[in-house]
Amino acid sequence: MTDENKDFDGRRWHDMxxxxxxxxxxxxxxxxxxEKRVDAxxxxxxxKGHFTVDGLRRVLEDMPPASFEEMSYYERWIMSIAQNLVxxxxxxxxELGRRITQVEGRGLTYGEAAHE
Amino acid sequence: xxHDHHExxxxxxxxxxxxxxxxxxxxxxxxIAVRELLIEKGxxxxxxxxxxxxxxxxxxxxxxxxxxxxxxxxxAFRDAMRADASVATRAxxxxxxxxxxxxxxxxxxLHNIVVCTLCxxxxxxxxxxxxxxxxxxxxxxRTVREPRSVLAEFGVVLPASTQVRVHDSTADMRYIVIPARxxxxxxxxxxxxxxxxxRDSMIGTxxxxxxxxxx
Numbered sequence: 555m556t557d558e559n560k561d562f563d564g565r566r567w568h569d570m571x572x573x574x575x576x577x578x579x580x581x582x583x584x585x586x587x588x589e590k591r592v593d594a595x596x597x598x599x600x601x602k603g604h605f606t607v608d609g610l611r612r613v614l615e616d617m618p619p620a621s622f623e624e625m626s627y628y629e630r631w632i633m634s635i636a637q638n639l640v641x642x643x644x645x646x647x648x649e650l651g652r653r654i655t656q657v658e659g660r661g662l663t664y665g666e667a668a669h670e
Numbered sequence: 671x672x673h674d675h676h677e678x679x680x681x682x683x684x685x686x687x688x689x690x691x692x693x694x695x696x697x698x699x700x701x702i703a704v705r706e707l708l709i710e711k712g713x714x715x716x717x718x719x720x721x722x723x724x725x726x727x728x729x730x731x732x733x734x735x736x737x738x739x740x741x742x743x744x745x746a747f748r749d750a751m752r753a754d755a756s757v758a759t760r761a762x763x764x765x766x767x768x769x770x771x772x773x774x775x776x777x778x779x780l781h782n783i784v785v786c787t788l789c790x791x792x793x794x795x796x797x798x799x800x801x802x803x804x805x806x807x808x809x810x811x812r813t814v815r816e817p818r819s820v821l822a823e824f825g826v827v828l829p830a831s832t833q834v835r836v837h838d839s840t841a842d843m844r845y846i847v848i849p850a851r852x853x854x855x856x857x858x859x860x861x862x863x864x865x866x867x868x869r870d871s872m873i874g875t876x877x878x879x880x881x882x883x884x885x
Contacts, residue, residue, distance in 0.1 A: 571787025571838065575811040578823055582801045587723075588698045591705060593799070594722035598714045607841050611789060627790070627805055629697040636704050645707050653703035658694065667694045668702050 567619035588664055589628040595635055605638035613637045726799065733764050734796035734846055735867035738878075739860040741773070742851045755846070759796065766795045766844065772837075775848045776874070780833045783821065783874030784845045785813040791839035793846045797869055804873065814838060824875040847871065849878040 585593075600606055613634035621630060639645045660667045708714050737759055740747045750758035755771040771793060774782040786792065787810050792800040803809050813820050817834045821827070828834065837845045849871040855863060866884060870876030 568788055570807055570811045571785070571814045573811040573815070575808040578803050578808045578812070578820060579806050580803055582803065585799065586692075588701050590723045590726065591719060592701050593726060594719045595701075595705060595708065595714075597722055597726075598718060599708070602713065604713070611841065614789075622807070625697070627802075628701075629695075632697055632701045632704065636700060639704065639708075644711065644713060645704070649707065650700075650703055653707060654696070654699045657699040657702045657706075658696075662693060664692060664694050664698050664702075667699060 566615060567622070568615045585628075588668075592628045592632045592635065596631060599635065599639065599644075604642045604644055605635075609638045609641075610634050726794075729794060729796075729798040731797045731867075731869035731872065732864070733798075734793070734869070734872045735864040736860070737762065737764070737773075737796060737846070738848055738867045738872065739863035741848050742863055743860050751848075764795045766793065768842075770843045771795075772843065772845050773848050774835070774837060774845055776850045778832065778850060780835060781821075781826075781828055781874065782835050782837060782845075782847045783813060783817055784837045784839060784847060785810060786839040787811070787814055788838075789841070791841055791844060793844040793872075796846055797872060801869075821875065824870065826875065826877060847874040849874075849876075852878050852880045854881050 596610060600610075610631070611634075614630055617625075617630065617633070625633075636645070636650060640647055640650070657667045660669065705719065709716060737751075740762070741751055742748075747758060750761075751773045755773040756766050756769070759766060759771060774784075776782045786804070790800055790805040792804060794800075809820065814836050817836050818828065821834070839845055849867065851863075852866055855866070866879040866881070868876050868879065871878045
């Protein structure tokens with residue numbers, strides 16, 4: 555048992571029900587196209603059996619606690635989707651890394667990078 | 671992720687939606703990369719992704735409002751919803767898929783509120799995608815600890831005699847609140863009643879509008 559584990563109370567970071575927290579933030583935003591696409595990829599890939607919502611959540615919950623504050627909702631989702639697709643053998647880390655580099659080289663905006 | 675775009679208002683006075691003309695982020699590049707690879711490998715097509723987005727965009731709280739208004743007025747449908755809300759809403763064209771849907775009925779004596787403490791589970795088939803606050807740490811943490819304080823932040827102050835019941839969703843089980851039917855609506859049509867049913871009233875952070883509030 556490591557020092558980090560000795561204070562573990564059986565609750566992981568995502569299990570936040572019942573904890574003390576501040577006011578509920580009421581600002582809302584409409585979803586951007588890229589966020590809707592992430593959501594659509596989750597629905598499509600899970601409906602075709604590449605992974606399940608449990609697989610999505612496993613990767614989300616294994617992220618460091620700071621991810622919840624530092625990354626947006628669909629940023630966490632695309633990271634989890636990519637990891638699940640690698641685990642299922644649909645894509646490899648190497649080809650994903652190469653493609654991200656290519657995409658980033660296409661332009662400075664989402665529209666340019668997506669060829670739209 | 672540009673969450674700070676609210677100070678830039680469009681000519682109509684609304685914030686511009688974060689869209690294609692913002693600086694590319696690493697995670698957006700990953701979305702493009704994953705999507706392109708999936709299309710090249712034949713897992714999906716651009717048309718299938720676009721169709722899925724259209725399906726999602728078509729899901730709005732008006733779906734849930736139609737269910738609530740029918741629940742209030744149609745005794746056979748009410749019985750069907752109490753027996754199996756997944757089946758009853760599927761028959762209306764709002765398929766929840768393999769998940770289980772439970773309708774919880776609020777009255778003057780009992781107020782229901784829904785949360786997902788572990789994640790963001792939500793009855794998308796009836797309400798669309800969840801609002802940002804539903805996914806926030808504060809809502810997830812506090813709703814099961816001090817629901818009346820959370821309700822007060824949303825402007826819902828209930829008498830002490832009203833019981834508050836909190837429902838924690840799971841990946842496989844979703845809840846929709848059937849808000850109490852407002853007084854003075856006895857002879858209203860389903861369509862007229864549906865206009866009283868807000869998104870928040872079906873999550874439990876609001877009440878159905880009164881006829882006076884609609885006027």
